[in-house]
Amino acid sequence: MSQVESPRRASAGLLFLLGGLAALGALSTNIMLPSFPAIAQALQADAQGMGLILSSFFITFALGQLLVGPLADTFGRKPLVLGGLLVFVIGSALCGLAESLPVLLAGRVVQALGVCAVSVLARAIARDLFDGEALAKVLVFTMVIMASAPGFSPLIGGLLDTAFGWRAAFVFVGALSVLVGGLYVVRVGETLPWIMRSPISLGMVARGYLGLLGDWRFTRPALAVGLVIGALYAFFASAPGVLMGQLGLSALQLGVFFALTVLVVFAAGLLSPRLVHRFGAAKVMPAGAGLALLGALLLMAWAHSLTLLSFSLAMTVFLFGMGLANPVGTAVALQPFPRQAGLASALIGFLQMGMAAVASSLALSLPQLASVSLAQVLALATGAALVLFLLPAAREKVAPVAS
Template identity: 55%
Template sequence: MGAPSSISLALGGPTPLRLSGRLLAVLAGLAALGALSTNIILPALPRMASELGAGPHGDISLVLSSFFLAFAVGQLFVGPVSDRWGRRIPVLGGLALFVAGSLLCTWAPTLPLLVAGRVVQALGVCAASVLSRAIARDLFEGEALSRTLALTMVAMAAAPGFSPLLGSAMEYGPGWRASFALVALLGLLLAWAYAAAVGETHPSDRRAAASPAEVLRGYAALVRDIRFISPALAVSVIIGGLYAFFAATPAVLMGRMGLSALQLGLFFAGTVFVVFAAGMLAPRLAHRWGAARVARAGCLVALTGALTLLMGAEGRSLAYFTGAIALYLLGMGLINPLGTAMALGPFSRQAGLASSLLGALQMACAGGMTALAGLAGRSPAMALGQVLAAASVLALAALLVRWRQA
């Protein structure tokens, strides 16, 4: 296999693909669309509640929880379907469903219809998220896979950082319904770009029909396979910490430090550069020292950030909080792409199934750790530090189990 800039599709298919900026942009868009379509509406939730007659902290939360639940369940079906029928039909069909759900949200005059639109959105966009990883595994392996996943995972982590700022701009401009129209347009553009630049990547000779019982046995086999479950758990708990960070930080920065909504959005946007830097470093470090070793080092960096936050949870400055969080995000940015590549690497024939299970684990950890971070009591920073420390320790333990059994 040649240098990353000239790596082509080694599947024997009719149209070889290279690791190009165009391909990376499409995969990054597929990975990021789900997070973008959720976080872009966060600044508008109070106005949504007011206009639709919902409680600001009760019923309106269904707009988020319904999306996460449908996303988690839907992706468990997407992978097996794509392993049987290929990637193209689920990706384009999922994006069409996402656009339809987004348009329903744009029009919805009541909260139940808005929630229904969010469910349709999630069932569609989960295919894009799951299959961005499966497509990368179809096309590449080794260092090329790590590099591709590093860049797509940067986009997936960056979307929650930039989207609240974009949502604030939409809220103060055309209104919250325009946010749904915008993501519908992005879904259409992404479908066109995928069809033009990528297309089918899972050839017929690698496809296999599977009954529901066989799919369940496949998931059970992955859970028992240390090659998958060890890095998959490490990535999932670390990503859970990222979602806990986004959930708890408003209470820290706005409630305790007095930042405005705009300043909070700028802070989130600034954290993206840390994740971007880590994503650029990860494949280079892995080339020199190996993916497993760099991923374990990333756990230690993340743990250092979490412990730093814990030591100064009370009475510290914005600069201190930012530094501690930056360390955690740096470690997360190293673990995420490398752990994903380690989890998917051995399963080329089951890339869709493995990617689906990985996504479900991530969503479960995101939901659980976000809930734990919400049990803040009087100190949201302390609760966040505890969750991030637990995530780092669990990730390191999972990777050490694989290392000892290697």
């Protein structure tokens, strides 16, 4: 390995930078949630149009990653990271200046095209720099930040909306991406040596993706993590309808609720490496999915007589389980493929955002109470993830995670 694997580079600054790269996509979506009523009024958009603001981003994000992964394995990480951040800034500016829903949707598509590269390559950079136990620990921390950002972002979005209006959120994420890009240039730079780069052709890319999908070591954890992340985004999409529509919370109170969920994700992230070190990934992954399923079933039981306390309890159980299963499953999927880190990371991201698009759209479109729709989607996704995690791991070899 190169010198970037040294303790100096494995600092808290590097870990937060990787987490920031991974979290930028989720941040740029959830920061808008408190502003949805204001955006709908300003742009005269109906519920279906507002749903497109989310689904257009997720679909573009999912498909764009499939191209970014192989390009990064051929040309290196740095051009794709910096190019992606530049495209994201352009998309954010387009969103912030939008005077109609079609222009806002176009800006969201451009945002997604840019930020999908950043999210994919955060995982690939981690795979470039670290291996085995170190890789799993870095991915745990990165995924904790990635899952925590959506918790803080609605509170930030609510404050920005109250003080400056809904367009301020796009100014904020654009400025943040410039800061992240500067830190990346100074602290990380290129991490893929020339000797590790692969030639690119359409046939090779197709064979690479098909090879990964046909490898049970990748498919089992990657699909399961995709389902868990899909459930998480269904929660994000449905929470305003549950908390504001059913329970009467304000936009600011919604932001505070999301911010408090970060504590749950952090707790799971801190506990996850210790549990894997003691019990092994093969037990921690299904345990996490099982807890997430339990949270969904609790919500289903309480959905028709929901209170803030019962919703909070059900979502705490779900988020804690998600926080255990997600980073460990991601590390398990990436570990066997050091020479295909970009490709594997892109396919994981595609599965995650594809599931997010399906799950969030389904949760918002079912003709029933928001809490009932959310509970059904969460139960379906986490139940399927649990089945995958419980299936035999075949010849999979998982490095333990140090405490």
